[in-house]
Amino acid sequence: MIEPGCGVNSYDEWTRLREVVVGDPASYTSHPLDTSFRMFYLDNVRPTVNVGDGRELPIPDQLVHELEEDVEGFVDALTDADVRVLRPQPVTTRTTVASPWWSEPETPPLNVRDQTIVLGDTIVETAPHIRSRMFENDYLKPLFYRYLEQGSGWLAMPRPALARGTLDTSYFDRAGMDLASVTDDTETRELPGLGHELIFDGAQCIRLGRDVLVNVANANHQLGFTWLQRVFPKFRMHRLDAIADSHIDSIVVPLRPGLLMLRSMDYLQSLPEPLQRWDIVCPPEQDESAFPDYNGFGFNLASRYIDINVLSIDEDTVVVNSLCPDLMRTLEKHGLTVIPVRHRHRRLFGGGFHCFTLDTVRDGGFEDYFA
Template identity: 50%
Template sequence: MRLNSFDEWSPLKEIVVGSAVNYTSHERELSFDLFFHDNITRSEWYYPRLSAGGSPDGADRGAAADRSPIKQRYVDELIEDVEGIVATLESLSVKVHRPMDVDASTTEVRTPAWSAAVVPPLNIRDNTLVLGDEIIETPPMIRSRYFETQFLTPVFAEYFRQGARWTVMPRPLMTDASFDLSYARTSNVGGPTEPIEDPQASVYDVGFEMMFDAAQCLRLGQDVIVNISTANHAMACDWLERHLEGRFRIHRVHRLSDSHIDSMVLALRPGTLLVRNKEVLDFLPEALRSWDLIVAPPPGKNNFPQYEDDDLVLTSPFIDLNVLSVDPSTVLVNSACPELVRTLEQNRFTVVPVRHRHRRLFGGGFHCFTLDTVRDGGPEDYLGLG
């Protein structure tokens, strides 16, 4: 089928589900720390302190960074759960595409400015924005994920052959000087946090660059809500506005979260939002404030596995708000979150429970792991802006 996806809820026909094969480690370096900053708190200390490394010209940037191995049993269970997502979607008559797996011999990403451990194409929502008949590869925010969309090339190429547009936003050099550190230095979400300090100079420095994830966007037919927390995000949003002019309306929200908004707010159907709390509404455009709100219940303390001190936990406990809509009345929800299941059922949704154990270790839920490419919906004006 031809690429067609304008919103988050229309009847789902085709989707890409990510791969966790050969996921071996997380790498602590500047871009990683910035991306997960809101979840690095002194009261819930999941990480060792960041130690600066690398030569002044940046040539060996990443060589001294810390790679934190991921226990194989977690990866094995993650792969089982991802395959369970695939089987569930196929049972609902959704065609599932898969990216290429990372080969075991591919362990590193390298550019002229830095090197980093490679990350498999698991949270594929992050680096690709599908708007109508266009695939837009967004400029990455974590160095380890710099070439991640390459693993989706066979899928994208097939949609291109069927008539889809295929665009790649400008790729950043991603030296330390590329990053706007202001959010990390001023935000106190979740309590006091470890400061991000001592960025290293590089001969490739060009100042702030556009860096931005597709998961900062909420798609609503003709309208796209975009979360902006740094100068990097703002530059990328400028690009989107110019590129999409005449086709989509961009609405900026500021610092709703550090980056992604799909564990803060999701649109489940026209007129209904799932939100982490009522305060989310204060950040949204006026036209969305009249929509019905379903406030996610606090997660239970027994909803998550217990981890060891050396296991890096990457997300807040609200990661299970990251659900996937199959149609306006059917939602995939983590079976480990019974409070959310009950809440959605009370709001007349059909809930399909699916197992996902280690979402906090791998930084994503069902919405993150998937990229919907074909839905029945079109460029509707759901905000009534004419």
């Protein structure tokens, strides 16, 4: 057993969770509407890309309060399960962040899985896709320094400029999508000679001991994959070829060695051959009517599959949205104990329980689960 206070130790998604960072939704009162945001959430934002007259889409106060209630309920459930919960510093006054190339309203540190990945005993800060999230990890730095003092490694991918023209659109080009309405980035400056740069999120990775699945959908991600291979040669990095435009933790969800939840069997052949021999759980379909309707003021960020974004406490216990009884029953049929926690606005704020967390201490080690 790994005790808290000994630095980070997190190699997988399912061994006993001892310590975790849970994101903070304070001041999450709007979404930015710049090109980097709209392209990242293209599938869901594109139909309503012209919503709002300014640079931000306001979120009603009542929905922000309900999100805060649900996150606190999640924290209470983790604490009751004997998990030590750490929190980032909250955003008390939301400000504008800027570089020589752009300026945007900052995003609070809610979906902390996106900007960081823990690989064994090392914290890795990743290279944000969205301009407004560039300095989000500053709110976690007091925690990262504590881990550094306890002996953890701490690295950062090269910080992207996110200047005009640095985002690779090839994933969408291959799908025949018209990007004219989301690439009219006239307020952002170009950085001549830069081209496509390293842009990569932690949620593009799924950890399975010494093996790490890495989704690569474009040239930005390929640079991130190459960086991970070079900096972490002891891990086996498995390149998944564009199974999504970015994040995959609502597609591929390992629950314990030998048991894997997949959004659908269509993804099976994209996985490394050893994983194809595991038992596969496919979640029940969620109809659009199961979610709140935000069309009166905005749009969904996440897809209707967001609720498979669960968090494992150990190999037998998993936190699931209490608003998904069919999913809870499905997992219970596979021998899992379900901790139900309410999460109403997962599609509006773009994250489930896995997104909201950075698991820094788990009992597992550098195991070969593919052997």
